[in-house]
Amino acid sequence: EAQVTQNPRYLITVTGKKLTVTCSQNMNHEYMSWYRQDPGLGLRQIYYSMNVEVTDKGDVPEGYKVSRKEKRNFPLILESPSPNQTSLYFCASRIRQDSVDTQYFGPGTRLTVL
Amino acid sequence: AQTVTQSQPEMSVQEAETVTLSCTYDTSESDYYLFWYKQPPSRQMILVIRQEAYKQQNATENRFSVNFQKAAKSFSLKISDSQLGDAAMYFCAYRTTTGNQFYFGTGTSLTVIP
Numbered sequence: 001e002a003q004v005t006q007n008p009r010y011l012i013t014v015t016g017k018k019l020t021v022t023c024s025q026n027m028n029h030e031y032m033s034w035y036r037q038d039p040g041l042g043l044r045q046i047y048y049s050m051n052v053e054v055t056d057k058g059d060v061p062e063g064y065k066v067s068r069k070e071k072r073n074f075p076l077i078l079e080s081p082s083p084n085q086t087s088l089y090f091c092a093s094r095i096r097q098d099s100v101d102t103q104y105f106g107p108g109t110r111l112t113v114l
Numbered sequence: 115a116q117t118v119t120q121s122q123p124e125m126s127v128q129e130a131e132t133v134t135l136s137c138t139y140d141t142s143e144s145d146y147y148l149f150w151y152k153q154p155p156s157r158q159m160i161l162v163i164r165q166e167a168y169k170q171q172n173a174t175e176n177r178f179s180v181n182f183q184k185a186a187k188s189f190s191l192k193i194s195d196s197q198l199g200d201a202a203m204y205f206c207a208y209r210t211t212t213g214n215q216f217y218f219g220t221g222t223s224l225t226v227i228p
Contacts, residue, residue, distance in 0.1 A: 033216070035216075042205060042220040043218040045216055048215065105159035107157065108157045
């Protein structure tokens, strides 16, 4: 089954404790992306990657890091989480072909930073 | 930067009736993609419909159709014969054909009344 998986689905942590949210897709998609969703703000793009070792900032990259060492994985790293990073996070992937522009989302990760 | 505006935070519709969700966007690009995503209570993001800006014909997917007015930069979603399962948050989104960033609106929460 084609899917994007994220782990963990729920996480409660404390300020300053480094964490990683993993994202994996089994569709051989080149493009992957991370979003955060906050009430009243919709989804905002954090980082995206067009291929292995190619990443770029989205609208709200501050406080986040990503890496793309393998095509299927795109982890999101919070080196020193702060309460304003409490949010719902989505990973997504899509084929990098404009004729087929469908983005597949993961189930989301609910992060709470105390 | 591109912006996507959904001016209706909440909408409701009687079961079996038709409802239209509004979306406007701001861009200086001539070619781009527009999307409607559905987010049910499970929080999964599901693609409902997409429209390529160079196509004059409005996209349709079963009970879902769009009214794409390029000059007015308007992209509304019409849901016909509304069903209880249509109750969800709906997001309008935009992407250029050359870029890799997605821009989302703030969402419209749709309630379906039995």
